[in-house]
Amino acid sequence: MDTIYALATAQGKAGVAVVRVSGPHALDAVKTLCGRVPDPRRATLCDLRDADGGLIDSALILTFSEGASFTGEISAEFQVHGSRATVAALLHALSQLPHLRLAEPGEFTRRALENGQLDLTEVEGLADLIDAETEAQRKQALRVLSGALGRKTESWRHDLIRAMALLEVTIDFADEEVPVDVTPEVTQLLRRVTASLSQEISGFQAAERIRDGFEVAIVGPPNIGKSTLLNTLAGRDAAITSDIAGTTRDVIEVRMDVGGLPVTFLDTAGLRETEDVVEGLGIERAVARANLADLRIVLTDGAVPVGVTITQDDLILRGKSDLAASTRPGISGKTGEGVTDLLSHVQECLQGRASTAGLAVQERHRQAMTHARTVLESALNALEMGDRPTELAVEDIRLAVATLDALVGRIDVENVLDEIFSSFCLGK
Numbered sequence: 001m002d003t004i005y006a007l008a009t010a011q012g013k014a015g016v017a018v019v020r021v022s023g024p025h026a027l028d029a030v031k032t033l034c035g036r037v038p039d040p041r042r043a044t045l046c047d048l049r050d051a052d053g054g055l056i057d058s059a060l061i062l063t064f065s066e067g068a069s070f071t072g073e074i075s076a077e078f079q080v081h082g083s084r085a086t087v088a089a090l091l092h093a094l095s096q097l098p099h100l101r102l103a104e105p106g107e108f109t110r111r112a113l114e115n116g117q118l119d120l121t122e123v124e125g126l127a128d129l130i131d132a133e134t135e136a137q138r139k140q141a142l143r144v145l146s147g148a149l150g151r152k153t154e155s156w157r158h159d160l161i162r163a164m165a166l167l168e169v170t171i172d173f174a175d176e177e178v179p180v181d182v183t184p185e186v187t188q189l190l191r192r193v194t195a196s197l198s199q200e201i202s203g204f205q206a207a208e209r210i211r212d213g214f215e216v217a218i219v220g221p222p223n224i225g226k227s228t229l230l231n232t233l234a235g236r237d238a239a240i241t242s243d244i245a246g247t248t249r250d251v252i253e254v255r256m257d258v259g260g261l262p263v264t265f266l267d268t269a270g271l272r273e274t275e276d277v278v279e280g281l282g283i284e285r286a287v288a289r290a291n292l293a294d295l296r297i298v299l300t301d302g303a304v305p306v307g308v309t310i311t312q313d314d315l316i317l318r319g320k321s322d323l324a325a326s327t328r329p330g331i332s333g334k335t336g337e338g339v340t341d342l343l344s345h346v347q348e349c350l351q352g353r354a355s356t357a358g359l360a361v362q363e364r365h366r367q368a369m370t371h372a373r374t375v376l377e378s379a380l381n382a383l384e385m386g387d388r389p390t391e392l393a394v395e396d397i398r399l400a401v402a403t404l405d406a407l408v409g410r411i412d413v414e415n416v417l418d419e420i421f422s423s424f425c426l427g428k
């Protein structure tokens with residue numbers, strides 16, 4: 001096994017940079033550069049010297065014993081001053097040592113997985129945590145990283161193994177009088193697991209939105225102030241505004257943090273009948289994106305636009321509310337009237353939806369759970385109808401267990417590994 005090293009903190013200038021070394025020769029590297037090896041987990045200030053005895057930096061060193069590090073291997077961390085030159089000098093000195101090589105992207109995490117420090121879902125949680133930009137994303141990633149999905153899967157597995165064992169007994173007694181009817185207990189176990197799977201599957205859409213962002217579309221007729229509103233929300237001139245009707249053609253996206261949720265606001269082309277081909281294409285896009293969005297903010301001067309499907313939580317507001325007093329709720333991108341209310345409404349609606357998020361946060365999780373549920377339903381049918389031999393029900397349950405094992409990486413899953421690790425960058 002090679003000993004690998006890499007910069008674990010971001011590239012560039014910073015107060016401190018951390019270089020991580022992991023593998024059997026990690027402590028040899030510490031010994032060579034520092035002249036000694038500090039006790040495990042005891043932060044120790046040391047002078048780092050290159051092969052010619054030149055001072056590289058004065059650094060804080062941490063060492064970790066086998067089984068007690070992120071990767072599970074013997075490892076060390078060098079906390080040096082975070083300049084490009086210091087990091088380059090340290091990386092160069094490490095490259096000169098025998099048995100050491102630069103880590104590949106994601107290689108530290110891959111070793112953590114191989115050594116059982118993390119399961120596959122925890123690796124995904126870690127990748128999401130590093131990418132997290134909002135509070136909701138951070139919490140969701142941390143939930144997955146902390147192994148919640150692995151624990152849930154373990155409880156499903158436990159129930160399914162018991163169900164299988166009970167059925168195996170029936171099969172063994174096939175020619176004799178079966179002492180007890182196991183069917184009620186088996187059905188109960190299978191029902192419990194399928195119900196729990198269904199609950200997690202139903203939370204997938206919300207979890208996916210927390211990862212990738214909710215979409216809120218601003219729609220309405222031309223010249224009503226959609227782009228002006230978007231710019232006010234964004235706090236910058238993201239979209240061109242003018243008093244010419246039909247100014248916006250493309251969908252303009254602005255990503256924001258609304259109460260910890262990632263939300264992309266979409267400004268769209270004004271909806272109207274038009275002879276202009278390009279404007280017509282813009283309107284088609286506007287309608288399509290608005291209908292796919294999680295929420296719509298409709299600015300109107302009376303009529304609700306055709307083609308856009310309005311749902312319960314959507315807001316219908318009078319545009320340019322500063323121009324004429326009215327009892328109907330309005331909004332003005334120009335004066336900011338109604339903007340705070342708008343944001344609170346968006347936050348409240350989307351938080352309600354986000355709260356349904358469960359443990360299935362990746363499409364991979366959803367697929368595995370859906371597949372497991374399908375085969376368990378088939379097992380339940382076999383038992384309840386009695387139309388197929390018990391052996392087939394056992395096979396179905398075995399398949400569900402294998403699917404859940406693949407979900408957490410308990411069984412060989414080389415193909416998904418490459419996919420998951422492709423998102424990692426150097427030093428993770």
Ligand SMILES: Nc1nc2c(ncn2[C@@H]2O[C@H](COP(=O)(O)OP(=O)(O)OP(=O)(O)O)[C@@H](O)[C@H]2O)c(=O)[nH]1
Binds near residue numbers: 225227245268333
């Ligand atoms: N008084 C007032 N004028 C506004 C308001 N919002 C926008 N305007 C003006 O109305 C004109 C149209 O604004 P836009 O934001 O470009 O309108 P739009 O809905 O994006 O128009 P299209 O892109 O053509 O669909 C501009 O001259 C704005 O300055 C508002 O709230 N109050």
Ligand SMILES: [Mg+2]
Binds near residue numbers: 226227239267269270
């Ligand atoms: Mg516009």
